[in-house]
Amino acid sequence: MKKVTMFVWNHFTNDARVNRECTTLAERGYEVDLIAIDDPKNPVISAYEEISKSFRVHRVKRYPWMLQAYQDHGKKFLLVVAGVQVAIIPSLFFISFTLMAAYFMSLVLAAGMIKIKKMRKWFINGAIITRMIVKGYIQNADIYHANDLNTLPQAIVCSKLRLKPKPLIYDSHEVQSDRTGYNKERIKRIESFMLKFVDQMIVENHTRASYNEEIYGFYPKTLYNYSEKYDIHTKPKINLHHKIGINEDEKILLYQGGLQQGRGLELLIKAMDDIEEGHLLFIGGGKLTQELKNLSKNSSEAHRIHFLDKVPFQELPSYTREAYLGFQVLQNICFNHYSASSNKLFEYMMAHVPVISCDFPEIKKVVNETKTGLVVDPHNAADIARAVNKLVKDEALRNSLSENTKHAKEIYNWNNEKAKLIDIYDEFAPLTSKAILLNIN
Structure with missing residues (x-):
């Protein structure tokens, strides 16, 4: 082979x-x-x-072993190292001043690697x-x-x-x-x-x-x-409503993926002020996790905003399937975002979940051609809220978009x-x- x-x-x-x-x-x-x-x-x-x-x-x-020891033991490790040096450095002085100086410099570098973030x-x-x-x-x-x-x-x-x-x-x-x-x-x-x-x-x-x-x-x-092709009905069921402490009849408005800059996540929280029905759920983690949690606490709709840690990709479909709709609202802060055709879009599709998506070329083309969601201006919280309200008020439209995903996933899949x-x-x-x-x- x-x-x-x-x-x-x-x-x-x-x-x-x-x-x-x-x-x-x-x-x-x-x-x-x-x-x-x-x-x-x-x-x-x-x-x-x-x-x-x-x-x-x-x-x-x-x-490296030295940093791992510092991570595990902190000040105790530094005290042990300092104690050993008290014995070693004077001994090296009697052997060779140059050797002692070189050894001392290596210790300074090692300390820098431990304490200075960029060097570390x-x-x-x-x-x-x-x-x-x-x-x-x-x-x-x-x-x-x-x-x-x-x-x-x-x-x-x-x-x-x-x-x-x-x-x-x-x-x-x-x-x-x-x-x-x-x-x-x-x-x-x-x-x-x-x-x-x-x-x-x-x-x-x-x-x-x-x-x-x-x-x-x-x-x-x-x-x-594209997502792996699967039958969502064969995936294990979980009670996502119970996990986040809401009633079974409440609508889950899902964002799954990394909580990172430029993904419109702050605007989703802002949009909740105008979204008339449903609970916003973030599944994932990243650099913005704490900032988003702080924003949600200060929101008048804090009781309708929830967070779950990231889920292994093998288990994620069981969570996705419980959503009423999914968000993919990347912002145009770089060409990497503007040109994306990210897996999230196709994960929603595979789980029969309609999407509220950004209007960037690759994503917009799929959503509009397959009629599996609504396209919005991802920089406008009011536009996002308008699209969500349209779907939460019109379940027939939402169900029609969901039905369309069953045909779309036959095209947009990894097979x-x-x-x-x-x-x-x-x-x-x-x-x-x-x-x-x-x-x-």
Whole structure:
């Protein structure tokens, strides 16, 4: 069997896209090893996980031993280290002043890495990258696959710094050169340089592929972020109303996903002042979690706003199906948002939940063509409230949109999209018919 090594810069607990890609390749007949990051705060996940006989996850340690000891023991660790140094440094003075000075400087650097946030981040990320490279290199895979720019250096080293270089696929889930919180020009220079080592690039949709052609001069492959196809009625039922403490007849207005900047989440809370019926529920976590909770507490509709922690992607459909409608109201704060065709839209569709969506090209096209929701101005809380009120007052309209999702999901699903991924892989490392048949059987 041909071997694939993938890299992803997360814990691989909620990455549905990467899971779909790895599972597809494993089912095709490839041996897939995914290298992710361990989470010492999460006892549920392990350093090694076997998803199937052909799909394994390797999680490298997040913290160097010194930082991990500091995380675990805090001041006690520092006191022990200080005590040891009282004995070591005077001894080194009698051996060599230069040696003592060098040792002392290394201690200062170590202290900086522990106490100075920016230095600590660089040190931690450097350790993660090094461990990923070591783990990936010894895999000696037939194909290497980097998910997003922050794993591309690791994949370049593992695939190209060899006597016989291996094919490298760069799967960019985001528009790296135009995202919030990133220096556009610097990222563009970095990505442009690294693309010289890439054999094939994948982006999420044709809007992003056209943008890529404008700035880099070539049109990459597209792989839409469609949800896995399933029958929502086969998913386990949960009593979501009970979980958030509301009556069974109340309507749940759902946002699921990361609580991050530029997703219109503050406006959803503001819109609740004008939304006449229903309870707003956020399922997920992120940098805005506490800020959103504070906003909701200060809202006159605080009793109708609820939060649940993120749910593993395998369990999420059971929560989604309980919603009356779902929100996908990204804001146009960068091209990455404007060009998105995010998985959330198709997760709602697969669970037969109508959507209130932003009016950006990729998302608007799907919603309008399939008649599975209402399109709004995502920067206007009043427009969002108007659309919600239209659906909560007109259950016949809502049910019609829900019925349309049953037809739309026959088109917009991973079963129809995954052949494109298989074609890309088979181009670089074609499997024998025997290997494919053995895996199927």
